[in-house]
Amino acid sequence: MANAITIATREGGGGDPASNFKLRLAIDQAHAANMPKENIQRAIDRGLGKGGGAGQLESVVYEGYGPGKVALVIEATTDNKNRTTSEVKNLIERLDGSFVSPGAISWMFADQGQITVSKEGKSLDVVFDLAAEAGAEDVEEAGDEILVYTKPHEVESVKSQLVEKGLVVKNAEISKVPTTTVQVTDADIARKILNLMEKLEELDDIQKVWSNFDIPDEILEKV
Structure with missing residues (x-):
């Protein structure tokens, strides 16, 4: 959350949320998560170059397929792209998915x-x-x-x-x-998809994970 604020400050046009749309959204999400005001301000200061560290941060988007060929778009903020790429790739492939090149999935x-x-x-x-x-x-x-x-x-x-x-x-x-969804009718596949989503979201550098799966209620009850 703090990294997202820092990136929004740096890339969105400064530390004033009144004129920085990206920063306003990031701060709103931080408030929704009960992030302390001092932590928000500290993250903004980093984005303004106060205290160092912001120059090393970058936003990265990864793409892949999960179990059942559901599409995944993963947004991350990292100070070490190689580390984060390796973590995401290894996790997806270990949990029955495949890591693909940028642009292969985002159009979906x-x-x-x-x-x-x-x-x-x-x-x-x-x-x-x-x-x-x-x-x-x-x-x-x-x-x-x-x-x-x-x-x-x-x-x-x-x-x-x-x-x-x-x-x-x-x-x-x-x-x-x-733009299109993949309906999941197998409880085992559904379980694997949800597990992969959870594990990706647990990675420190991951901000958001988007997917196109649709699991009917009757299948969710079996998971």
Whole structure:
């Protein structure tokens, strides 16, 4: 999380979240994860070159196939690309997947703004109307939360309007949405996919893991 803030500061145009869209999103995610303010500021300072270390960090995107030929896009922030590449490659291949060259899989995904809103007594219809007024493209119910989808470049604008309308926004990010999905009908394959996803997310340098699998509820119950 701290590395993501540092990279956003350096690559997004400075340490002022009012003028740095990437940094605003990174800080929002840090707040959602209850990251202390002093840690956030320290990460911003690193991105501004205060205290050293930021120059060694870089963003890397890896691609691969998991069990059942599901596609994987993995975003990382690292101070040692060779180490991180080796860790990701070895893990994917050890858990019945394959590591592929950049560009082989990323075309299967499209960037989309995703805003997570707490229901807080609001119905889906109410949130849908407010989101539509704010310029959102779609709304989806997800348990105790509601997901609001936007164009990538409009996520911050829509988020700000939703907050002004009294909604509680828990997170806002640019997500990668699969253009096609792979339905998993084998419980053993599903178990292997979820295990690989979990192990990848446990690696220190990994920020996000995106995939295109679709596991039906009846299969999940068997995992």
